[in-house]
Amino acid sequence: xxxxNIPFTGIDIIDDIKNNGTINYYSLNxxxxxxxxxxxxxxxxxxxxxxxxxxxxxxxxNSRAQEIFVEKGTYGVEGVSDLNHVRxxxxxxxxxxxxxxxxxxxxxxxxxxxxHKIAKFQAFKNGNKRTAMLSTLVFLHSxxxxxxxxxxxxxxxxxxSQRIAQYSESDDSAIKFIRNYILKNIKLNINNxxxxxxxxxxxxxxx
Numbered sequence: 001x002x003x004x005n006i007p008f009t010g011i012d013i014i015d016d017i018k019n020n021g022t023i024n025y026y027s028l029n030x031x032x033x034x035x036x037x038x039x040x041x042x043x044x045x046x047x048x049x050x051x052x053x054x055x056x057x058x059x060x061x062n063s064r065a066q067e068i069f070v071e072k073g074t075y076g077v078e079g080v081s082d083l084n085h086v087r088x089x090x091x092x093x094x095x096x097x098x099x100x101x102x103x104x105x106x107x108x109x110x111x112x113x114x115x116h117k118i119a120k121f122q123a124f125k126n127g128n129k130r131t132a133m134l135s136t137l138v139f140l141h142s143x144x145x146x147x148x149x150x151x152x153x154x155x156x157x158x159x160x161s162q163r164i165a166q167y168s169e170s171d172d173s174a175i176k177f178i179r180n181y182i183l184k185n186i187k188l189n190i191n192n193x194x195x196x197x198x199x200x201x202x203x204x205x206x207x
Contacts, residue, residue: 001171007153008032020071023145024038030167050107050110050143051139051142052090052093052139053093053114053138053139053142054090054092054095055087056205057085057138058085058086058090058118058135058205059080061131061134061135061138062078062079062080062124062127064125064129064134064198065133065134065146066077066078066126066127067130067202068134068198068201068202069127069130069131069133069154069201071126071130078124078125078126078135078153079124079125080123080125081122081124081125082121082122082123083123085117085118085121085193086118086122086123086124089113090114092113092117093110093113093114093139094109096113099124107143107144107145107176108140108145108179108182108183108186109138109179110177111136111139111145111178111179111182112136112174112175112176112177112179112182112203113175113183114135114139115132115133115135115138115164115176115178115184116132116164116167116171116174116178117132118131118132118135119132119133119161119164119165120165120167120174121166127186128162128165129158129162129164129165130158130161131166132161133157133158133160133161134198136182137197137198138156140182140186141189141195141197142188144188144192144193145182145186145187145188145189145190146186146187146189146197147185147186147197148186148187149186149197149200151156153204153207154201154203154204154205157201158182158206164178188195192202196198
């Protein structure tokens with residue numbers, strides 16, 4: 001850290017993660033416990049390659065999503081109606097370079113694109129919005145980001161996914177909107193803590 005005199009009492013992501021080759025850079029808040037002020041620092045998280053979801057994993061998450069987020073009046077409708085859309089979406093998340101420019105340069109932007117494309121375009125016979133949400137949570141966790149669990153999160157995620165599916169502005173606007181929501185609700189899992197988000201969501205009720 002640049003300033004050795006600042007007590008290291010808290011970490012909070014303030015900027016997105018940008019993958020530069022094989023190095024992930026994070027911008028963090030270092031909290032001065034005495035002055036109660038926040039000092040911006042740069043932190044090198046480590047050498048790593050991004051981890052991507054494949055088609056089979058997302059199809060499995062479609063089944064899991066319908067178990068966790070039960071929808072009234074719909075029972076056991078599973079399967080893919082547009083496999084090409086699922087493949088295209090995952091390929092774009094993995095390789096987003098177009099005309100020499102990365103269209104999805106950060107993990108949160110990739111996650112936002114994934115959520116948007118699966119929630120809005122009906123590639124599954126049922127549970128598209130829920131599948132998009134779970135796929136996003138798993139992708140983020142696989143790459144060091146964890147949503148912060150709180151009371152009411154299950155309903156909040158459902159409402160957010162419905163809002164994404166109904167979003168009427170441009171794709172770029174939608175992705176920016178989702179990215180900002182993601183960055184406000186995640187923490188860097190710097191200590192590699194055990195992840196039980198799906199279990200917590202499955203056990204919680206929507207009020």
